[in-house]
Amino acid sequence: MxxxxxxxxxxxxxxxxxxxFVASRWRAAASLDHxxxxxxxxxxxxxxxxxxxxxxxxxTAYTFVAVPALLFxxxxxxxxxxxxxxxxxxxxxxxxxxxxxxxxxxxxxTPADFVRGRYGSSxxxxxxxxxxxxxxxxxxxxxxxxxxxxLRSMGFNGAxxxxxxPLLIAFVILALYTYQSGLRAPALIAxxxxxxxxxxxxxxxxxxxxxxGGWGSIFDAAGEKFAETPSPADGVLLGPTNQLQYxxxxxxxxxxxxxxxxxxxxxxxxxxxxxxxxxxxxxxAYSFLLGMLALLGFAAIAAGTTPIVNNxxxxxxxxxxxxxxxxxxxxxxxxGIAFAAIGIGALVPAAIMSIAAANLWTRNVYKEYVxxxxxxxxxxxxxxxxxxxxxxxxxxxxxxxxxxxAIDLQLIGGVIILQTLPAVAIALYTRWLHRWALVAxxxxxxxxxxxxxxxxxxxxxGRAHFGxxxxxxxxxxxxxxxxxxxxxxxxxxxxxxxxxxxxxxxxxxLVIRRTKVSNGVDATVDADYHVDEHDKExxxxxx
Amino acid sequence: xxxxxxxxxxxxxxxxxxxxxxxxxxxALFTPLYNQTEPELIGLPFxxxxxxxxxxxxxxxxxxxxxxxxxxRTVPPPDDGPxxxxxxxxxVR
Numbered sequence: 336m337x338x339x340x341x342x343x344x345x346x347x348x349x350x351x352x353x354x355x356f357v358a359s360r361w362r363a364a365a366s367l368d369h370x371x372x373x374x375x376x377x378x379x380x381x382x383x384x385x386x387x388x389x390x391x392x393x394x395t396a397y398t399f400v401a402v403p404a405l406l407f408x409x410x411x412x413x414x415x416x417x418x419x420x421x422x423x424x425x426x427x428x429x430x431x432x433x434x435x436x437x438x439x440x441x442x443x444x445t446p447a448d449f450v451r452g453r454y455g456s457s458x459x460x461x462x463x464x465x466x467x468x469x470x471x472x473x474x475x476x477x478x479x480x481x482x483x484x485x486l487r488s489m490g491f492n493g494a495x496x497x498x499x500x501p502l503l504i505a506f507v508i509l510a511l512y513t514y515q516s517g518l519r520a521p522a523l524i525a526x527x528x529x530x531x532x533x534x535x536x537x538x539x540x541x542x543x544x545x546x547x548g549g550w551g552s553i554f555d556a557a558g559e560k561f562a563e564t565p566s567p568a569d570g571v572l573l574g575p576t577n578q579l580q581y582x583x584x585x586x587x588x589x590x591x592x593x594x595x596x597x598x599x600x601x602x603x604x605x606x607x608x609x610x611x612x613x614x615x616x617x618x619x620a621y622s623f624l625l626g627m628l629a630l631l632g633f634a635a636i637a638a639g640t641t642p643i644v645n646n647x648x649x650x651x652x653x654x655x656x657x658x659x660x661x662x663x664x665x666x667x668x669x670x671g672i673a674f675a676a677i678g679i680g681a682l683v684p685a686a687i688m689s690i691a692a693a694n695l696w697t698r699n700v701y702k703e704y705v706x707x708x709x710x711x712x713x714x715x716x717x718x719x720x721x722x723x724x725x726x727x728x729x730x731x732x733x734x735x736x737x738x739x740x741a742i743d744l745q746l747i748g749g750v751i752i753l754q755t756l757p758a759v760a761i762a763l764y765t766r767w768l769h770r771w772a773l774v775a776x777x778x779x780x781x782x783x784x785x786x787x788x789x790x791x792x793x794x795x796x797g798r799a800h801f802g803x804x805x806x807x808x809x810x811x812x813x814x815x816x817x818x819x820x821x822x823x824x825x826x827x828x829x830x831x832x833x834x835x836x837x838x839x840x841x842x843x844x845l846v847i848r849r850t851k852v853s854n855g856v857d858a859t860v861d862a863d864y865h866v867d868e869h870d871k872e873x874x875x876x877x878x
Numbered sequence: 879x880x881x882x883x884x885x886x887x888x889x890x891x892x893x894x895x896x897x898x899x900x901x902x903x904x905x906a907l908f909t910p911l912y913n914q915t916e917p918e919l920i921g922l923p924f925x926x927x928x929x930x931x932x933x934x935x936x937x938x939x940x941x942x943x944x945x946x947x948x949x950x951r952t953v954p955p956p957d958d959g960p961x962x963x964x965x966x967x968x969x970v971r
Contacts, residue, residue, distance in 0.1 A: 411913075411925060414925075414926065414929065417929045418906035418907060418929060418932070421933055421935075422907065425900040425901070425903045425936055425940055428940055428943065544921075549920070549921050550921030550922050551918070552921070553921070554921060554922070571925070572913055572914065572915065572925055573909055573925075578913065581909055582907040582908070582909055612940075613944065615940040615944070616937050622933050622936075626929065626933070630922075
């Protein structure tokens with residue numbers, strides 16, 4: 336047991352716990368018994384809070400341990416996270432504003448609410464909601480993987496139930512204050528999390544190269560490591576077969592980023608359009624941070640860091656690379672701060688994700704199918720309970736099932752959330768795509784994406800299925816026709832599935848428009864997509 | 879092939895040329911442009927430091943679009959009398 340690290344970690348954890356409970360009274364409305372309040376923090380966060388909240392939401396603990404681990408293991412390919420987060424903001428700059436406005440005007444809380452209003456289709460809304468929940472659940476479980484990597488580095492590396500006990504305690508506390516304070520809790524905690532992360536990474540990128548002989552020798556060490564492996568796919572530069580994968584994975588991930596329900600929650604919680612516009616320029620500061628952190632994966636190679644063996648699974652856990660790097664290269668108290676930064680970094684997104692999933696459940700399943708006449712207070716109560724279920728579902732996942740499944744499912748999650756793009760993002764601009772065509776496209780994109788993922792092996796880990804998201808073009812098979820037979824160039828599965836989804840949606844729309852099948856009633860009007868915070872006659876919050 | 883809502887005439891989709899700046903950061907997707915070691919910067923291969931530079935490009939492009947489109951409202955302020963929906967397109971300046 337590493338006592339200094341543990342004490343520093345516990346003190347900071349205690350601080351955010353207090354903040355989490357105090358948050359319920361922070362800028363509070365008269366009552367929290369409304370989803371606008373519990374689920375969206377009153378829809379009044381300004382630029383700074385939004386920056387910390389969305390930053391804490393998108394750049395998760397799992398990102399912070401997995402991206403450097405990817406560079407440690409495979410080299411340049413892992414750096415895709417940078418172009419991904421570079422293009423994400425210019426990409427969503429305009430659509431996000433429309434999403435905010437229409438949701439503010441109509442009182443939408445989830446992306447599925449918008450689809451419901453836009454197409455008058457509870458089925459399409461249900462599909463979007465279920466896709467969102469299914470994609471979010473393993474993402475929450477992965478936050479636990481990040482938290483557990485830190486706990487195991489501090490010495491809590493037991494087997495069986497005892498090994499998971501610290502994790503369980505941390506999550507019970509998180510569940511309690513999220514239940515009480517709603518989105519205000521992660522918003523307040525995000526300040527602590529992000530400040531800690533900035534301090535830790537800035538110190539590390541200055542201190543570590545100085546200690547390890549400069550970036551030049553760090554990259555030399557990484558180059559030597561990758562030269563010794565037989566795999567042609569790794570290296571400090573991209574190879575001939577993985578450049579397309581690098582670009583399509585970055586592009587597909589960027590398209591998917593703001594389709595995730597927890598991202599939409601962060602967006603809708605902001606006060607107005609100017610807040611969002613300013614944040615699109617300010618959020619890349621986190622990308623800068625992520626890029627520097629990613630390079631620490633190479634620093635870990637130069638420092639000779641080895642991953643610790645997870646006593647619960649018996650395998651070396653590559654996600655412990657960054658915690659171990661801090662463990663071995665820094666004084667104990669600083670390692671403790673770094674661990675706290677990652678650990679608290681797991682709590683913020685886990686809270687927001689569980690709130691987003693709970694909102695989806697409440698608005699698009701419970702209110703739509705179970706209790707149509709639910710009052711706002713009953714909705715809030717239902718969402719609070721759902722957030723508990725979601726969190727303990729994620730804990731059960733990690734404790735009782737191999738965490739590897741969480742990683743596989745998150746991979747699938749990225750591919751399937753992308754399939755809601757036509758129904759959510761394109762619908763922000765046009766209703767040209769027919770609602771039944773959107774359903775058809777969703778079915779094809781989702782089904783084909785899953786089949787393609789299932790067929791991808793991973794030679795490195797000896798797995799036959801769900802071995803990654805990189806598809807060799809050679810394997811692309813359309814009813815026996817292989818357009819790129821023999822090509823080993825790789826492409827991101829999600830991108831392929833999305834193209835199929837869009838093609839089907841367009842073709843079915845063209846066909847269906849020749850019939851008299853209704854395209855539903857649009858509850859929104861064009862002006863809804865432009866409302867802003869100071870407009871008169873704006874719907875009152877919490878009504 | 880028109881939408882079902884023939885009553886409303888406000889399209890709201892006003893194209894602003896400044897928005898094209900948002901396409902600039904997408905050069906980050908053209909890997910052949912930067913998949914090389916030289917020139918290095920403080921020991922970092924070009925591949926890595928160049929992508930850090932594109933972050934700044936992303937910041938600048940979104941910042942410029944924000945500044946340059948701030949005054950241009952796509953819908954008239956809904957202050958005087960009739961609902962925006964009832965405004966005839968011709969009366970919108």
